[in-house]
Amino acid sequence: LGSARSGDAGLASLSRRGENPDAGDAELLRFLVARRWDEDLALRQYLENREVRLEYPVGAVTACMVRASLGHDKSFALPSADRRGNCVVVMLGRRHFPGDVSDAECFLYPVFCFDRVVAHAERLGGSKVTAVLDLSDVTVANLDLRQAKEILRLAQDRFPERLGCAILLNAPRIFFGLWKAIQPFLDERTKDKFKFAYGPSELQEELQGTRAGGARDVPEILGGSFPDAELLRIPDLPLPPETGPEPRPPLAAAAGGPRRAVRAPAGGRLPPPP
Numbered sequence: 605l606g607s608a609r610s611g612d613a614g615l616a617s618l619s620r621r622g623e624n625p626d627a628g629d630a631e632l633l634r635f636l637v638a639r640r641w642d643e644d645l646a647l648r649q650y651l652e653n654r655e656v657r658l659e660y661p662v663g664a665v666t667a668c669m670v671r672a673s674l675g676h677d678k679s680f681a682l683p684s685a686d687r688r689g690n691c692v693v694v695m696l697g698r699r700h701f702p703g704d705v706s707d708a709e710c711f712l713y714p715v716f717c718f719d720r721v722v723a724h725a726e727r728l729g730g731s732k733v734t735a736v737l738d739l740s741d742v743t744v745a746n747l748d749l750r751q752a753k754e755i756l757r758l759a760q761d762r763f764p765e766r767l768g769c770a771i772l773l774n775a776p777r778i779f780f781g782l783w784k785a786i787q788p789f790l791d792e793r794t795k796d797k798f799k800f801a802y803g804p805s806e807l808q809e810e811l812q813g814t815r816a817g818g819a820r821d822v823p824e825i826l827g828g829s830f831p832d833a834e835l836l837r838i839p840d841l842p843l844p845p846e847t848g849p850e851p852r853p854p855l856a857a858a859a860g861g862p863r864r865a866v867r868a869p870a871g872g873r874l875p876p877p878p
Contacts, residue, residue, distance in 0.1 A: 630731070638764030638793065653762050663843045665716040672704045673713040680835040681724055682821055686811045690734040690768040691725040693717075694823060694835070698741045702748040714755045718763050720841035725766075727842075732768030736807065738826055740774040747782045756789050770798045771810050773826065804828045 632650065639646040667674060678699035682692040705713070721733055759767045775783070787795065801807045804827035811821045822828020823835055 634765035638760070640793075649761055649764070656762065660715055662719050665712045665719070667716075667839050670709050670713040670716050672706070673709055673716075674839060676700055676704070677837075679717060679838045680823075681721060681838065681841060682823075682830070683834060683836055684821070685728045685730055686734050686769075686821065687813045688732070688734065688768055689728075689730040690732045691721065691728050691730060692734045692736060692811060692821065693721055693838075694736045694738065694826070696825070697737060697739045697746050698743075700746050700748060700751070702746075702751065705748075705751065707750075710751050710754050711758075714751075714758050715762075717838050718758060718766070719843060720838055722763065722766055723844045724836070724841045726844075731766070733766055734769040734771065734811070735767065736771045736773055736811075736826075738773045739776060739779050740826075742776060742779065744778060747779070749782060749785055752782065752786050753789055756786065756794070760791060760794055767794065767797055769810070771807065772798065772800050773807055774802055775800060 632646075635646040635650045635653075636643070639649065676699045678696045680694045682694070684692075686692050722731075725731055725733055772779075772783075790798075799810060801810050804822045807826060808820065808822050808828065820829045823830045824832045825835075
């Protein structure tokens with residue numbers, strides 16, 4: 605009860621101080637929970653996020669802006685939720701080639717995916733995502749600290765409390781150097797969401813556990829029995845119904861980044877560079 609009262613008070617305070625009548629309680633609550641009910645920090649990050657969203661509203665990043673990443677054909681969604689009620693996204697590390705991706709696209713592609721995956725999660729009745737990163741057969745040529753940092757920064761600061769679980773599948777020895785470099789960028793709350801799994805049986809356990817009637821959710825491409833043909837491609841996931849195909853005029857992002865940088869507080873994290 606005390607937590608509930610604290611949450612209600614925090615929501616009211618954050619809403620008043622943010623002076624944004626369009627912000628829903630669920631959105632404000634995600635920032636409060638992510639920042640462990642620190643109202644000042646939650647408000648600061650919320651306002652930074654709203655500023656970035658003025659530049660990149662939902663749906664503003666289009667397929668033509670992330671053509672190289674989409675050409676890798678490396679990200680898919682399952683049509684049903686896992687045992688946690690999260691939508692499931694599968695990413696194939698061996699199909700990522702850093703040399704093909706510009707610095708601007710390194711930021712834009714995760715935004716493109718997050719907008720569509722979050723909408724997919726909400727259509728399934730949830731709000732969070734289980735991300736499965738398949739590391740089978742990855743080589744040094746596929747490892748990309750730049751992209752990993754950008755995805756984690758967005759997950760923590762721009763889409764807080766959307767990541768429910770991250771499963772690192774079949775991680776080879778060469779991956780752990782990258783993992784060591786990534787960990788300093790993870791807050792403790794995000795770090796606790798990462799799990800390692802080896803083989804389709806362990807992955808199936810993570811996705812469905814032992815619940816009665818649990819579907820076989822491991823795709824064929826990961827060694828399971830779920831037909832790859834039934835996987836959903838990220839560009840095919842519909843955006844929220846209120847999002848128009850062209851929510852704003854063409855952005856500076858198409859030419860390589862935002863028009864302006866968002867000022868971060870001392871010691872805070874800066875948004876993506878122009």
